[in-house]
Amino acid sequence: MAPARLAERNVRPARAGSEVDDDVVDFDGFASASEDERSEGSEDDVAAGNDQGDDEVLSGDDVDAEAQISSVSFGALKKAQDAIVKKRKRGSDTTAEQDEKLEALRARLRQMKQSKERSTPSHPDQQSSKKRKSTTAATNMTTSQDVNSDSDSAPSEVGATKSRSSKHAPVSKSSRYQVTRKRNVVDVPKRVTRDPRFDAFNQNSSDPGNAAKAYSFLRDYQKDEIAELKAAVKQAKTEEDKETLKRKLISMQNRLKTEDAKEREQNVLRQHRKEEKQRVEQGKQPYFLKRKEVKDRALVEKFKDMKGKDREKLIERRRRKEGQREKKMMPEARRVGD
Numbered sequence: 049m050a051p052a053r054l055a056e057r058n059v060r061p062a063r064a065g066s067e068v069d070d071d072v073v074d075f076d077g078f079a080s081a082s083e084d085e086r087s088e089g090s091e092d093d094v095a096a097g098n099d100q101g102d103d104e105v106l107s108g109d110d111v112d113a114e115a116q117i118s119s120v121s122f123g124a125l126k127k128a129q130d131a132i133v134k135k136r137k138r139g140s141d142t143t144a145e146q147d148e149k150l151e152a153l154r155a156r157l158r159q160m161k162q163s164k165e166r167s168t169p170s171h172p173d174q175q176s177s178k179k180r181k182s183t184t185a186a187t188n189m190t191t192s193q194d195v196n197s198d199s200d201s202a203p204s205e206v207g208a209t210k211s212r213s214s215k216h217a218p219v220s221k222s223s224r225y226q227v228t229r230k231r232n233v234v235d236v237p238k239r240v241t242r243d244p245r246f247d248a249f250n251q252n253s254s255d256p257g258n259a260a261k262a263y264s265f266l267r268d269y270q271k272d273e274i275a276e277l278k279a280a281v282k283q284a285k286t287e288e289d290k291e292t293l294k295r296k297l298i299s300m301q302n303r304l305k306t307e308d309a310k311e312r313e314q315n316v317l318r319q320h321r322k323e324e325k326q327r328v329e330q331g332k333q334p335y336f337l338k339r340k341e342v343k344d345r346a347l348v349e350k351f352k353d354m355k356g357k358d359r360e361k362l363i364e365r366r367r368r369k370e371g372q373r374e375k376k377m378m379p380e381a382r383r384v385g386d
Contacts, residue, residue, distance in 0.1 A: 270300060277300070281297065309346065316345045
């Protein structure tokens with residue numbers, strides 16, 4: 049009786065479906081170890097005889113089970129648990145709901161495609177490209193649904209989307225970025241400095257001479273600096289210092305000459321406007337001076353204000369300059385044969 053009882057107790061009912069195969073794969077080492085121990089235990093019981101009772105058999109089974117469990121590693125138990133959880137999720141009712149949603153989405157895409165084709169007839173190449181795009185979108189949706197179904201995340205995490213539901217919805221920002229500690233409790237108005245010399249009501253853009261009149265005192269400062277530079281050139285000890293001071297002196301003198309030339313041109317324009325205003329009052333047409341005419345009249349005024357010697361020097365300098373220009377324009381000398 050003892051061997052028959054042991055055989056009956058050691059036999060376990062087989063599981064249905066793919067669970068049996070997975071269990072066998074996960075517990076290969078465990079099954080082989082259990083079979084060896086059971087065979088050894090049965091042989092010992094047969095050798096011992098039929099004197100042991102049912103209580104001794106039960107105690108031997110408990111010891112064998114504890115030994116088997118102690119020999120199994122935690123990694124094998126974890127793999128078995130994960131496999132069982134995945135099987136339960138695959139066999140749940142969520143797949144049916146996901147299939148229904150996917151089918152509804154495909155039907156909606158087909159309906160939109162048909163409505164667009166009816167409303168706007170497009171080129172055959174464009175139609176083929178649209179077909180490929182719709183097929184790619186449906187494939188991507190199917191892949192995402194399969195990945196979500198196989199994942200171990202909760203249903204709320206699976207259904208969450210990263211994009212906004214509508215373009216009018218508020219923009220969502222990640223919580224990983226730290227919020228600034230700066231807070232504007234009271235809005236203080238920004239202090240703006242103002243220079244009354246450059247205000248709009250003090251400026252008259254129609255007359256450019258206003259700024260020159262307002263800053264005419266700078267010309268006096270420049271004249272004083274020129275006088276100081278002339279004295280410094282005479283007192284310079286080294287040639288380098290003397291050359292540096294001379295260059296600075298010539299630069300300031302040329303700047304004053306340029307300003308004087310501009311002032312003469314402005315005076316010529318003012319005088320011409322006054323004369324033309326009187327002619328317009330008499331019923332005549334106004335005449336506007338050209339740039340070259342303004343320069344010529346300003347040069348005449350310059351000669352009138354100059355002294356005799358200065359005028360002669362300037363005329364001689366201009367004559368030499370014109371002569372050099374004429375020589376450059378003349379053709380080169382030709383060799384004449386003997």
